[in-house]
Amino acid sequence: MAYGDVGIELGARVAAALRRGLGVEITPAEAVIRPSTRDGVDYQCNAAMSLAKKVGKPPREVARSIVDNLDSADLVATTEVAGPGFVNIRLSDAWLAGRAAALLGDDRLGVDPVPDPRRYALDYSSPNVAKEMHVGHLRSTIIGDALLRLLRFAGHEVTPHNHVGDWGTPFGMLIEHLLDEGWTPDGGHSISDLNGFYQAARAKFDADPVFADRSRKRVVALQGGDEATLALWRRLVEESSRHFQKVYGMLGIELTPEDMYGESFYNPYLDDTIADLEAKGLTRVSDGAVCVFPPGFSNREGEPLPLIVRKGDGGYGYATTDLATARYWTGERGMTDLLYVVGTPQAQHFAMVFAASRMAGYLTDDHTAEHIGFGSILGEDGKTIRTRAGGSVKLVELLEDAVDNAAKTVAERSSLDADAQAAVARAVGIGAVKYADLSNDREKDYVFTWSRMLAKEGNTSVYLQYANARCHSVLAKSGTTPAADTEVLLGSPAERALALALLRLPAAVEAAATAYAPHKLCGYLYELATTFTAFYDGCPILKPDVPAEVRASRLVLTALTSAVLTRGLELLGIEAPREL
Numbered sequence: 001m002a003y004g005d006v007g008i009e010l011g012a013r014v015a016a017a018l019r020r021g022l023g024v025e026i027t028p029a030e031a032v033i034r035p036s037t038r039d040g041v042d043y044q045c046n047a048a049m050s051l052a053k054k055v056g057k058p059p060r061e062v063a064r065s066i067v068d069n070l071d072s073a074d075l076v077a078t079t080e081v082a083g084p085g086f087v088n089i090r091l092s093d094a095w096l097a098g099r100a101a102a103l104l105g106d107d108r109l110g111v112d113p114v115p116d117p118r119r120y121a122l123d124y125s126s127p128n129v130a131k132e133m134h135v136g137h138l139r140s141t142i143i144g145d146a147l148l149r150l151l152r153f154a155g156h157e158v159t160p161h162n163h164v165g166d167w168g169t170p171f172g173m174l175i176e177h178l179l180d181e182g183w184t185p186d187g188g189h190s191i192s193d194l195n196g197f198y199q200a201a202r203a204k205f206d207a208d209p210v211f212a213d214r215s216r217k218r219v220v221a222l223q224g225g226d227e228a229t230l231a232l233w234r235r236l237v238e239e240s241s242r243h244f245q246k247v248y249g250m251l252g253i254e255l256t257p258e259d260m261y262g263e264s265f266y267n268p269y270l271d272d273t274i275a276d277l278e279a280k281g282l283t284r285v286s287d288g289a290v291c292v293f294p295p296g297f298s299n300r301e302g303e304p305l306p307l308i309v310r311k312g313d314g315g316y317g318y319a320t321t322d323l324a325t326a327r328y329w330t331g332e333r334g335m336t337d338l339l340y341v342v343g344t345p346q347a348q349h350f351a352m353v354f355a356a357s358r359m360a361g362y363l364t365d366d367h368t369a370e371h372i373g374f375g376s377i378l379g380e381d382g383k384t385i386r387t388r389a390g391g392s393v394k395l396v397e398l399l400e401d402a403v404d405n406a407a408k409t410v411a412e413r414s415s416l417d418a419d420a421q422a423a424v425a426r427a428v429g430i431g432a433v434k435y436a437d438l439s440n441d442r443e444k445d446y447v448f449t450w451s452r453m454l455a456k457e458g459n460t461s462v463y464l465q466y467a468n469a470r471c472h473s474v475l476a477k478s479g480t481t482p483a484a485d486t487e488v489l490l491g492s493p494a495e496r497a498l499a500l501a502l503l504r505l506p507a508a509v510e511a512a513a514t515a516y517a518p519h520k521l522c523g524y525l526y527e528l529a530t531t532f533t534a535f536y537d538g539c540p541i542l543k544p545d546v547p548a549e550v551r552a553s554r555l556v557l558t559a560l561t562s563a564v565l566t567r568g569l570e571l572l573g574i575e576a577p578r579e580l
Ligand SMILES: NC(=[NH2+])NCCC[C@H](N)C(=O)O
Pocket: 123, 126, 127, 128, 163, 164, 165, 322, 325, 340, 342
């Protein structure tokens, strides 16, 4: 069963009941089983509503037939028809307890790998050479890393590729300016120099036609493979790569130099791609440029929009590279699904690239391609995030700030020594930056607020990390390790609610992985942590008057909570220290 979800298991029973009672066939997923927060109800089945028309009976009658025919012996305690035709289901305590107990020995915590693994090529981070990474790249990096972890855990094959902007016309002006400044291929300039250099080169390019002309010639030399030019270009790429790796290191992101498939990587494929598009009759010359016109895209005047594959001067652009990219990953690398984690402003670009790729057969019905767009990070005033001095925020400084702020929070209550505190401050600070990003619906803009990010209450990583640390502290104090065959007892509503919440990891992973929506996993983990808090406050564990078998059961629930929180945070790329 995909993902090992209780809802799907119930769905299979409902499907069998419908077959028995009314002779209709549905899949377990079509039974539409949803968790319910109603008193005494664990899940609700909405199948009767959608099936009423098909079977020609009122929804309540269909619901009644489900209830009458449901094989509920082991799994279900009570069922009832409710409202216009829902079936309310309460699981049996014995089944729930047995299922929860079984999780203790299960490394995957109930999440089955998908039966039909796909081959994903995941484009994320993708910063630009000779520029520092900015907050947009931060979002791409964080979201992409979470998707990589989620999809791999779900059982898919995922190959990351970092589509670094390392080619194109800006390199002409950059190299010319660097030469003017006496820069040599082995000179020791750092990327922060380069950032300033970029702006200076741009200014010179705009103001000085002679310089602009030299720059254009330099582009031709670069693209023509002139060795001296390439040597300078390589230095720029290496310098930048060092900076990117520093940021990835701070973030604990696995992207390596081997995952770099920058724009330049596709150079050898461009001519052939254009020849292929031409041979397939998909190109048209418009204003001197070779273009593809995918249907359905037009400008404000209603004229068809071109995807330019070769400019009038013979040069290639961003779109050409992206067509070659799609062709490469589905063709040479045999990937089935292409994901691009890039800001929402590029939505139209990707829609057009995908449409043209489908026309050319680089994407077929067996492939999916998706632009995983995201909004902007806003400052506390609701505008573009800036430093206090009003400059644009440097990513490295932002991350250092996060760790410093976390260090203050940790120092307030930690009994750890200085080294351990520093490690925890990193886990908390970097975790907070990631979680603030991932817990929001990625399509939306969000406001970056230090105080909210590091709050110990509410939907924050700190709250989840504290809940996990509390679990570890109880387990350590108990002096025992819960054994796999311990019986789980669900004597109180808080224990029952916690067991139920622990069984919902598979559904949360599925929801997050299939919709490429990490915030769905965040929402689940937050719910689990609050359910645990209620259990912790209401159910004493180590008090001397707690019967031994009750204590043992509560320790199992505590150990499982920690296991699920730790795994869940890991899937988001966030550390879960045992002690804070
Ligand atoms: N295949 C792609 N176009 N990936 C995204 C590249 C993002 C680009 N370097 C930017 O900073 O905007």
